[in-house]
Amino acid sequence: MKKISFCLFITIFTQYAFAQQKPLKLWYTQPAALWEETLPLGNGRLGMMPDGGVIKENIVLNDITLWSGTYQDANNYQAHQSLPQIRKLLLEGKNDEAQALVNKAFICTGEGSGRGNGANVPFGCYQTLGNLVISHHQNQAKDSYSGYSRRLSLDSAIATSQYQLNGVTYTREYLTSFDNDVCVVRLTASKAKSLNFTIGLNRAERYTVKTTGNQLQMSGQLNNGTDGKGMKYLTLLEVKSGDGKIVSTGTSLTVSNASEAIIYLSAGTDFKNYGFLEKTASTLNAAMAKPYSLLKKNHIAKYQKLFNRVALQMHNDKNDQPTNERLIAFNKGTNDNGLLILYYQFGRYLSISSTRPGLLPPNLQGLWANQIQTPWNGDYHLDVNVQMNHWPLEVSNLSELSLPLADLVKELVKPGEKTAKAYYDAKGWVAHVVTNVWGFTEPGEDASWGATNSGSGWLCNNLWEHYAFTNDKKYLKEIYPILKGAAEFYNSVLTKENANGWLVTSPSVSPENNFYLPNGKIASLCMGPTIDNQIVRELFNNVITASQTLNIDNHFRTILAQKLTQLPPAAQVAKDGRIMEWLEEYKEAEPQHRHISHLYGLYPANLITPDHTPELAKASMASLNARGDKSTGWSEAYKILFWARLKDGNRAFKVLKQLLFPVYSNAASMNYDGGSYANLFCACPPFQIDGNFGGTAGIAEMLIQSNQGYIELLPAIPDEWKKSGEVKGLKARGNFVVDMTWKDGRITAYKISSPEKKKVKVKVNGIVKEIKSV
Numbered sequence: 001m002k003k004i005s006f007c008l009f010i011t012i013f014t015q016y017a018f019a020q021q022k023p024l025k026l027w028y029t030q031p032a033a034l035w036e037e038t039l040p041l042g043n044g045r046l047g048m049m050p051d052g053g054v055i056k057e058n059i060v061l062n063d064i065t066l067w068s069g070t071y072q073d074a075n076n077y078q079a080h081q082s083l084p085q086i087r088k089l090l091l092e093g094k095n096d097e098a099q100a101l102v103n104k105a106f107i108c109t110g111e112g113s114g115r116g117n118g119a120n121v122p123f124g125c126y127q128t129l130g131n132l133v134i135s136h137h138q139n140q141a142k143d144s145y146s147g148y149s150r151r152l153s154l155d156s157a158i159a160t161s162q163y164q165l166n167g168v169t170y171t172r173e174y175l176t177s178f179d180n181d182v183c184v185v186r187l188t189a190s191k192a193k194s195l196n197f198t199i200g201l202n203r204a205e206r207y208t209v210k211t212t213g214n215q216l217q218m219s220g221q222l223n224n225g226t227d228g229k230g231m232k233y234l235t236l237l238e239v240k241s242g243d244g245k246i247v248s249t250g251t252s253l254t255v256s257n258a259s260e261a262i263i264y265l266s267a268g269t270d271f272k273n274y275g276f277l278e279k280t281a282s283t284l285n286a287a288m289a290k291p292y293s294l295l296k297k298n299h300i301a302k303y304q305k306l307f308n309r310v311a312l313q314m315h316n317d318k319n320d321q322p323t324n325e326r327l328i329a330f331n332k333g334t335n336d337n338g339l340l341i342l343y344y345q346f347g348r349y350l351s352i353s354s355t356r357p358g359l360l361p362p363n364l365q366g367l368w369a370n371q372i373q374t375p376w377n378g379d380y381h382l383d384v385n386v387q388m389n390h391w392p393l394e395v396s397n398l399s400e401l402s403l404p405l406a407d408l409v410k411e412l413v414k415p416g417e418k419t420a421k422a423y424y425d426a427k428g429w430v431a432h433v434v435t436n437v438w439g440f441t442e443p444g445e446d447a448s449w450g451a452t453n454s455g456s457g458w459l460c461n462n463l464w465e466h467y468a469f470t471n472d473k474k475y476l477k478e479i480y481p482i483l484k485g486a487a488e489f490y491n492s493v494l495t496k497e498n499a500n501g502w503l504v505t506s507p508s509v510s511p512e513n514n515f516y517l518p519n520g521k522i523a524s525l526c527m528g529p530t531i532d533n534q535i536v537r538e539l540f541n542n543v544i545t546a547s548q549t550l551n552i553d554n555h556f557r558t559i560l561a562q563k564l565t566q567l568p569p570a571a572q573v574a575k576d577g578r579i580m581e582w583l584e585e586y587k588e589a590e591p592q593h594r595h596i597s598h599l600y601g602l603y604p605a606n607l608i609t610p611d612h613t614p615e616l617a618k619a620s621m622a623s624l625n626a627r628g629d630k631s632t633g634w635s636e637a638y639k640i641l642f643w644a645r646l647k648d649g650n651r652a653f654k655v656l657k658q659l660l661f662p663v664y665s666n667a668a669s670m671n672y673d674g675g676s677y678a679n680l681f682c683a684c685p686p687f688q689i690d691g692n693f694g695g696t697a698g699i700a701e702m703l704i705q706s707n708q709g710y711i712e713l714l715p716a717i718p719d720e721w722k723k724s725g726e727v728k729g730l731k732a733r734g735n736f737v738v739d740m741t742w743k744d745g746r747i748t749a750y751k752i753s754s755p756e757k758k759k760v761k762v763k764v765n766g767i768v769k770e771i772k773s774v
């Protein structure tokens with residue numbers, strides 16, 4: 001009988017037509033006044049953010065590979081000699097003295113990351129490529145236009161701006177071509193020959209601009225932090241205009257009396273890109289040779305191949321206010337599920353736009369930076385941020401976009417082996433708290449945040465999840481040496497702690513957090529912080545599973561299995577009912593600290609689950625309640641995921657709402673000021689993209705989970721979403737695609753498909769059943 005009702009479910013769904021999705025757009029009635037109001041476009045390599053200015057338009061340009069700095073060896077090869085003494089001090093409870101010794105003898109050499117200001121040291125910094133500036137309507141008053149609007153369509157990855165001036169409608173269309181790999185701006189006017197404008201390129205430093213014929217060129221070389229001869233870049237710009245006149249002034253181009261003009265911009269750097277000068281030129285030529293309509297059509301088709309894989313709809317999706325006003329209204333209490341759908345799809349859009357297979361993963365700013373000294377170097381932070389950037393990808397059906405991170409991690413293995421030897425005299429490879437495109441794996445320049453051991457282990461979680469979702473054995477074979485090397489490191493450094501004789505990391509820190517010692521001093525350095533214990537446990541288990549699946553490394557597997565029995569438990573519960581962040585019940589110096597590393601086992605790992613460890617799930621709630629909901633943007637996003645895993649949809653929703661709190665300042669804050677800018681970029685503040693990606697993953701996690709051995713539909717749905725909704729194309733572990741519809745909080749139809757039909761457990765309306773995928 002049960003079986004029949006299942007078939008019915010599936011039959012119903014296959015006949016059910018998914019309603020047409022509402023257009024997904026961000027839109028505004030004014031040009032952007034701040035960069036954080038401009039609209040991000042990107043094709044995984046090139047980015048641009050037009051501000052839509054009427055008289056003067058500024059378009060910030062980016063190339064994902066454009067970094068200052070260079071390869072360096074910042075290992076202190078004597079460091080391992082201090083290791084026994086550091087460990088001894090930690091065993092004696094003299095964490096402050098151990099920390100002082102780490103700061104003296106166990107950090108990186110040189111300037112490290114420049115304390116987040118590394119643009120002119122070898123660590124380097126992800127930098128803006130520069131600005132494309134277009135000046136129009138000479139001698140017109142600044143506000144003499146009317147009927148202004150600008151928008152970004154997530155359906156087509158195209159931005160537009162439009163206004164009327166002196167009876168003429170001017171329209172600009174912007175795209176970063178997914179097919180031709182160039183930036184394009186098409187300008188049109190409703191009255192023939194009305195377009196008159198000047199185009200320039202500039203950058204805050206290290207650039208020269210010239211013209212060759214009617215081609216505008218900007219080139220330069222960034223600082224490598226040693227002899228100044230770092231990465232080279234080139235930007236080429238040309239205009240196509242049927243009836244307009246194009247004149248070069250030597251450093252700019254002027255277009256006059258045109259009815260239509262199309263600006264093409266091609267750019268490249270010499271980062272792992274031999275022949276980039278020729279490539280940049282030939283890419284420009286190829287794009288210009290194509291009719292614009294074809295270029296645009298191909299751009300949309302390529303983008304939609306990824307974007308259209310997931311569609312989400314819910315009731316309360318009628319609001320058509322400009323996005324900045326919509327954000328305010330939502331926070332004031334307007335029910336607007338449409339805004340959350342937009343936010344979710346915007347996150348998917350940002351992923352597609354900021355990375356591509358074969359290139360680099362999205363950095364702290366994704367692809368978009370408007371400065372030379374980008375905040376925190378726009379680098380890859382390994383103590384939550386770059387990992388969070390990848391959390392929405394698998395579940396949101398953008399699996400291939402995980403691969404650039406795997407490539408980056410592969411490049412960390414060799415330098416990480418040197419670091420493992422230099423500091424720990426250990427086998428395997430390790431990465432600490434930050435990395436860059438130059439393979440930095442050394443500890444940071446201060447023990448309090450730079451001594452974390454968990455960077456490499458945490459990265460392995462991301463690599464593993466791609467396998468868990470795809471079941472791609474070929475990929476598993478490729479990443480196995482990376483996982484094994486990371487496990488080898490922890491296997492060789494684990495050391496006994498006093499109280500229970502457990503094997504733990506030492507020294508380490510619980511990312512960026514600190515505590516009071518019994519002597520009243522504040523310290524960060526410790527043995528076996530909970531996150532390390534969880535990461536080691538998870539990694540060893542994954543390596544064991546991988547070696548079984550691939551039928552290799554029997555011996556190593558046995559060693560890891562034996563070690564697993566000597567690790568601390570997945571988490572310990574303190575007297576006050578919270579998960580302990582450290583082995584000892586230290587008093588925290590900052591109880592509402594933004595990092596919540598000791599809940600790693602709850603998300604992204606599966607060590608704490610309501611099914612299997614209900615007491616730890618309860619203690620996780622206590623920890624989250626004590627931390628509070630408000631924090632930096634990314635921290636709020638992380639909390640959405642935690643509450644989703646704890647099956648509290650309403651609490652997750654509350655934090656999600658906070659993540660969408662309107663923020664107008666870009667001044668850096670480490671406190672509780674997280675939210676979203678008018679362009680829906682996450683405000684840490686300043687802008688940091690991890691919160692967007694974490695929030696996107698959070699929404700998905702409220703709709704579907706697959707980390708407990710079955711697929712759960714609507715595991716954490718808030719009251720606001722219950723009335724009705726449908727989603728198609730989400731992914732679950734085991735390579736399943738899931739479609740479902742719901743009414744009044746209950747699933748009314750669903751479909752689970754996979755390339756090969758197989759058995760799968762699914763929890764529907766509270767009951768776990770086994771079915772066959774279609």
Ligand code: FUC
Pocket residue numbers: 364376381385512594595632634670684688
């Ligand atoms: C970590 C966080 C900060 C910031 C930085 C980029 O250090 O603690 O809040 O996100 O990364």
